[in-house]
Amino acid sequence: MARLNVNPTRMQLSSLKKKLASAQRGHKLLKDKRDELMRQFMNLIKENKQLRNEVEAGIADANRYMAVAGSVMQSEVLETALMLPKQEVELEVSEKNVMSVYIPVFRPKYRTDDVNDIYSYGTAFTSVDLDGAVNALSEIFPKMIRLAEIEKACQLMADEIEKTRRRVNALEHIMIPDYQETIKYITMKLSENERSTTTSLMKVKDMVLKQSHDFT
Amino acid sequence: MSDLYKTAVIGDSASVSGFAALGLSVFHETDADKISKLINKLASGGFGVIYITEPAAALVSDTIKKYRSRKLPSIVLIPAIEGNTGEGMRGVHEAVEKAVGSDILN
Numbered sequence A: 001m002a003r004l005n006v007n008p009t010r011m012q013l014s015s016l017k018k019k020l021a022s023a024q025r026g027h028k029l030l031k032d033k034r035d036e037l038m039r040q041f042m043n044l045i046k047e048n049k050q051l052r053n054e055v056e057a058g059i060a061d062a063n064r065y066m067a068v069a070g071s072v073m074q075s076e077v078l079e080t081a082l083m084l085p086k087q088e089v090e091l092e093v094s095e096k097n098v099m100s101v102y103i104p105v106f107r108p109k110y111r112t113d114d115v116n117d118i119y120s121y122g123t124a125f126t127s128v129d130l131d132g133a134v135n136a137l138s139e140i141f142p143k144m145i146r147l148a149e150i151e152k153a154c155q156l157m158a159d160e161i162e163k164t165r166r167r168v169n170a171l172e173h174i175m176i177p178d179y180q181e182t183i184k185y186i187t188m189k190l191s192e193n194e195r196s197t198t199t200s201l202m203k204v205k206d207m208v209l210k211q212s213h214d215f216t
Numbered sequence B: 001m002s003d004l005y006k007t008a009v010i011g012d013s014a015s016v017s018g019f020a021a022l023g024l025s026v027f028h029e030t031d032a033d034k035i036s037k038l039i040n041k042l043a044s045g046g047f048g049v050i051y052i053t054e055p056a057a058a059l060v061s062d063t064i065k066k067y068r069s070r071k072l073p074s075i076v077l078i079p080a081i082e083g084n085t086g087e088g089m090r091g092v093h094e095a096v097e098k099a100v101g102s103d104i105l106n
Helices: A010-072 A075-081 A128-213 B013-022 B032-044 B054-059 B061-068 B087-100
Strands: A089-098 A101-110 B003-011 B025-028 B047-053 B074-078
Touching: A010 A075, A010 A128, A010 B013, A010 B074, A010 B087, A075 B013, A089 A128, A089 B047, A101 A128, A101 B047, A128 B013, A128 B047, A128 B074, A128 B087, B003 B013, B003 B032, B003 B054, B013 B025, B013 B047, B032 B047, B032 B054, B032 B061, B047 B054, B054 B061, B054 B074, B054 B087, B061 B074, B074 B087
Parallel strands: B003 B025, B003 B047, B047 B074
Antiparallel strands: A089 A101, A089 B003
């Protein structure tokens, strides 16, 4: 531990004591923040993992259909079929504050409410597997939105937890011990000064007495 | 505060063209430079969520890392038509490792 480079004066002592008090308070608050962030993060990350498994399975399903559709249809026809979508989706983004981490919240807004509008083509020239692929994707899409939201939240919270943990550790292991040691040093130095003043006064007193009365 | 954002899908055409039917903006790119530029353009161009296939994401991992700590856009890895590489799940584990200090998900 390093002692801070300050003059051992009473003014420094009182300012250091104030600093120590606020560092200890800050340490307690940050520790609470870290614990709460961690608790929420653990809940989120479990949901994140489960959701990712579901989404990956859903997309794998859709991809199987798509692979079959791609093999029975010409790629030009396939592309033409999907070229002009009827459905359009936009995301309404708001934000949520979790322990001063701002995480985005997505709410999808569809252009049309008709579920059949995901099929942007006539069924005459396209394979039924394409319908399957599109259908599978539309089923998994709400989960994909939630995944985007939750994955972002986890990343942001992980960053914040790391930052908070560093601050807590810096306060706990460096700043607070430094302050304590410096305060101790100043206190010792001050009392040492006091003792030395007392002894020199005693000495002077002796000398003065000796001179005036010629005692001893 | 709420704004309207769009959603993009990036990847090879076989993997992502199905998303066009749902009304998402689909971009077929397989070249690292172009994907990286595209992501930067989309991020500043009103896109809130970008889905990218795992093989495409592997080409531009630096660009994706850059956006990890920003609020928007949220870049999500999805499996491509060739199958799941597990890269997306690895991202989840990385977040845990960063937050907790060790990977406690099993």
